[in-house]
Amino acid sequence: MQVYADNAATTKISDHALRAMMPCFEKFYGNPSSLHSVGQEAKEVLEEARAKVAACLGCEAREIYFTSGGSEADNQAIRSAAFYGARKGKKHIISTAFEHHAVLHTLNALEKEGFEVTLLDVKEGHNITAQQVKDAIREDTCLVTCMYANNEIGSVLPVAEIGAVCKEKNVPFHTDAVQAVGHLHIDVKKQNIDMLSLSGHKFHGPKGVGALYVRRGLPLVNIIEGGAQERGKRGGTENLPGIVGMAAAMEDACVNMDKNNAKVVALRDKLIAGLEKIPHCALNGDRENRLPGNVSFCFEGIEGESLLLLLDAQGIAASSGSACTSGSLDPSHVLLAIGRVHDVAHGSLRLSICHENTEEEIDHILTTVPQVVELLRNMSPVWRDLQTGKREYIL
């Protein structure tokens, strides 16, 4: 049995999105900037897609800028707030310790350019509170950037409360909502979100395309200089097939969200309940405020990498830590940020499911993971030391 349980890394494109894209290759191949009718037809298709994306977020079409993905949107949002903040002498940014690297590495670069960054602690409840944000805001704060939902451990942040605090203090609020869009109900106006990043391939759209929502009136700097596309804020001929596929996937995900989530949450909770029976393990992330499809565990006395390889041999595609850090030997910064020590963080497993996963697949995971964990523990010198009492259990 083949089970794809790595939907937080990327999703399979839906038939609906794929079908929506085909006419962009076959019929609407014009350049939306061209003045002839072939170009203007493509332009119409582009603007229809923009309206769809805006409708799903509760904003105006002109507040949507298409990008090459979530990473570019994060870079542009943060760089923009930093640039315009610095002009007013404000060079302090607030974020969290468990952001995606697209955010954290942009903040690292800004620190080298003289900005000061406060990363909020996420050990308590594997989440942050709006009060933490409120306490961290200073006179010179030019941006609060907190993710909507964490890609590794699934915690969903109190975004509306953070938005209210930022509005009250008059500080721009950006959220990396790449894991939330298409999975959670979002209304940028009600939630007081000033900027929001999203990415097509995390909700069954195509890869290499995303969007940045920016509240009307907030200024942007360009990451990609070029032509006048995207109201002069993002140069380069628009990726029309990608944009149209993303908009179709987003509309589909938003229309079917409640139905899909009812199924996904039931499967998720079955997985969590089953895996929690394994001795010396711990659930990562916020138990209550959690992404519908996220299951994340640490198992003491094993290596996450070996676990993944053995699961793959049983047909299960999963992840440990984030796909972006795999290949390096450092444990995930997210697991370290929630307080998992190195040894424990190394034994992590993330299963991220979607509405296409079946009960049979979940049962396959639930019989396979305990077997594989036991197999690895029986080969592990660390596990032997734990069992003989030479080492103390942490979990």
Ligand SMILES: *Cc1c(COP(=O)(O)O)cnc(C)c1O
């Ligand atoms: C996947 C992801 C990104 C990066 O999006 P890309 O479109 O792959 O660049 C950023 N933030 C989070 C939380 C993600 O899960």
